[in-house]
Amino acid sequence: MIRINTELNKSRELMRDVYCSTLMELAEKNDQIVVLDADLVSSSGMKPFFKAFPERAIQCGIAEANMIGIAAGLSVTGKVPFAHSFATFASRRVCDQIYVSAAYAKLNVRIIGSDPGVTAAYNGGTHMPFEDMAVLRGIPEITLIEPADTVALEDIVRQLVDVYGIYYVRMARKNVTSIYCEGSTFEIGKGNMLRNGTDVTIIASGIMLAEALRAAAILEAEGVSARVVDMFTWKPVDEALIERCAEETGAIVTAENHNTYGGLGSAVSEAVVKTLPVPVEMVGTMDRFGQVGTEDFLRREYHLTPEAIAEAAKRAIERKHT
Amino acid sequence: MEKNRKMRELRVFAEEIRVLTLKTLGHIGFGHVGGSMSIVEALAVLYGSVMRYDPKNPDLPSRDKLVVSKGHSGPAVYATLALKGYFPESMLRELNQGGGNLPSHCDRNKTPGIDMTTGSLGQGISAAIGIALGDRMDGRDSYTFLILGDGELNEGQNWEGFMFANHYKLSNLIAFIDNNRQQLDGYTKDVMDIGDITGKLRSFGWFTQEIDGHNITQIHEAVTAAKENTEKPSAIILNTKKGNGCSFAEGVLANHHMNFTAEQMNEALEKAEKVLEESKMALLKGGKGR
Numbered sequence A: 001m002i003r004i005n006t007e008l009n010k011s012r013e014l015m016r017d018v019y020c021s022t023l024m025e026l027a028e029k030n031d032q033i034v035v036l037d038a039d040l041v042s043s044s045g046m047k048p049f050f051k052a053f054p055e056r057a058i059q060c061g062i063a064e065a066n067m068i069g070i071a072a073g074l075s076v077t078g079k080v081p082f083a084h085s086f087a088t089f090a091s092r093r094v095c096d097q098i099y100v101s102a103a104y105a106k107l108n109v110r111i112i113g114s115d116p117g118v119t120a121a122y123n124g125g126t127h128m129p130f131e132d133m134a135v136l137r138g139i140p141e142i143t144l145i146e147p148a149d150t151v152a153l154e155d156i157v158r159q160l161v162d163v164y165g166i167y168y169v170r171m172a173r174k175n176v177t178s179i180y181c182e183g184s185t186f187e188i189g190k191g192n193m194l195r196n197g198t199d200v201t202i203i204a205s206g207i208m209l210a211e212a213l214r215a216a217a218i219l220e221a222e223g224v225s226a227r228v229v230d231m232f233t234w235k236p237v238d239e240a241l242i243e244r245c246a247e248e249t250g251a252i253v254t255a256e257n258h259n260t261y262g263g264l265g266s267a268v269s270e271a272v273v274k275t276l277p278v279p280v281e282m283v284g285t286m287d288r289f290g291q292v293g294t295e296d297f298l299r300r301e302y303h304l305t306p307e308a309i310a311e312a313a314k315r316a317i318e319r320k321h322t
Numbered sequence B: 001m002e003k004n005r006k007m008r009e010l011r012v013f014a015e016e017i018r019v020l021t022l023k024t025l026g027h028i029g030f031g032h033v034g035g036s037m038s039i040v041e042a043l044a045v046l047y048g049s050v051m052r053y054d055p056k057n058p059d060l061p062s063r064d065k066l067v068v069s070k071g072h073s074g075p076a077v078y079a080t081l082a083l084k085g086y087f088p089e090s091m092l093r094e095l096n097q098g099g100g101n102l103p104s105h106c107d108r109n110k111t112p113g114i115d116m117t118t119g120s121l122g123q124g125i126s127a128a129i130g131i132a133l134g135d136r137m138d139g140r141d142s143y144t145f146l147i148l149g150d151g152e153l154n155e156g157q158n159w160e161g162f163m164f165a166n167h168y169k170l171s172n173l174i175a176f177i178d179n180n181r182q183q184l185d186g187y188t189k190d191v192m193d194i195g196d197i198t199g200k201l202r203s204f205g206w207f208t209q210e211i212d213g214h215n216i217t218q219i220h221e222a223v224t225a226a227k228e229n230t231e232k233p234s235a236i237i238l239n240t241k242k243g244n245g246c247s248f249a250e251g252v253l254a255n256h257h258m259n260f261t262a263e264q265m266n267e268a269l270e271k272a273e274k275v276l277e278e279s280k281m282a283l284l285k286g287g288k289g290r
Helices: A015-029 A047-052 A064-076 A092-104 A117-123 A132-137 A150-159 A208-221 A239-249 A264-274 A295-301 A306-320 B002-026 B033-037 B040-050 B071-083 B089-094 B124-137 B157-167 B197-203 B216-228 B262-285
Strands: A004-010 A033-037 A057-059 A080-086 A109-114 A143-145 A166-171 A177-180 A192-195 A200-204 A226-230 A233-235 A252-255 A280-283 B065-068 B144-149 B173-179 B207-212 B234-239
Touching (some): A004 A208, A015 A047, A015 A150, A047 A057, A064 A080, A064 A092, A064 A109, A092 A132, A092 A166, A117 A295, A132 A143, A132 A264, A150 A166, A150 A177, A177 A208, A200 A208, A200 A264, A208 A252, A233 A264, A280 A306, B002 B089, B002 B262, B033 B071, B040 B071, B065 B124, B124 B173, B173 B197, B197 B207, B197 B234, B216 B234
Parallel strands (some): A080 A109, A109 A166, A143 A166, A200 A226, B065 B144, B144 B173, B207 B234
Antiparallel strands (some): A004 A177, A143 A233, A192 A226
């Protein structure tokens, strides 16, 4: 059950602080929870956890491949490991370790990839993951999640304790726009309709969800009724909801802080062509590398803006009639 | 006397593993012969003496675990597990068969007794570290054994693991390094010269022992010494011959994965069975084990 805020403001808390405090609360009750990091404890905000649970907090040094394998090994003994690195190094750098030692071995590992897409900002192109979800989406049975705000993150982290399998969470580290009211609950694998509409559906996740809501407001002023869906689970993607949106609005726009190749645009399009083909337009970083800059600069540079989404929506609606 | 008898028993067990591994490979006429043959004695000591396990309860939390990082040695491990009753010997016919439970590389979800899925080289050490850490966190006195190949040490992840295991003083981790000096494309010194493995591991802070990897007594004593060392992770460097005891593979350069004829296999089996019989005779007669 979800409720959403009437106004879009930055969250009071940082995403990483919510991640840490939630995991600390869970670790109090569950002594099998183990946290791993690869020399980014200061960045991931997990210092309090490392202080409170030193015997269950494992500093792996700058060795992500080893960290993922250790997490897999820990789960052989029944531990519930949460391993963190920047999303670039928690995905593409360790793809084979996630594939073989964790997923193919059918073990039980949670991976937190922080600083998705343009939120990597000053770390620049080498650290800017536009491909992490695409890299991992080809791994069978993996679950890929991108929560939009602190409320969603907290609820999802709570759920990750009792599930079994490989879960990758793409997490902005700092302030994000608050979308959900406290107490909202989320079902992994099911999208949330945040705003109803009849002309087009905007499907987004992460930092692009707020931009999608802003785009819907722009469109409304122009007499266009846009539906907004939070597709926070990219895999398994909510095909039933996508089909319903295709049927009820006849056009879809995807908006992601990620390459559209292999990303949310691809996942939604695959569902659309399998169920009810309608025009799909995509907003994302397209097929480009990252670069250094402020997040605002990068959002403009890669057209991750409400205006770009609104334009894409109009194109999609236009294609309905051709 | 008791100890000598035990070593002779382990020698018999090793030769049984060797014969059964050859038979297992013989069903299909090709496979990873070289690296299976070189770890036979290590497997015999592990499953014949030093490891704590229960074939009827392969998931027993207090068991010792084995990660065969050089997962292509599956055939030798499968033969060992069958001899110890994890599954019937008839199942060995499933090696590499579609839908079967004995894939070319070890798979924890398919084969009873396999603790970790391996095959992508370099990854086993990290899993073994995770298992050893998990056991230590929960206060279990289990050991995690790890079998690495010397060629496999080309993979950088091993060195991340060596560093980590020393930093965390994982003395419940005992690694064997099958130093058979060959890898797929040739001799390790030609493909990628690893240099002094023992010296490298010692400088990484490990307790190291370099021994004859086909000598049962030496392997047994090395494991005992490794267990007595309670401050460091242990590495036992096994100087071995790739293809050891298999007439068509031993001394052959291209023996990592090879095809062989039924005639070749019959000849190899005849010789290996003769060695097995000799070991049984030695067991009856007494004397030192080898």
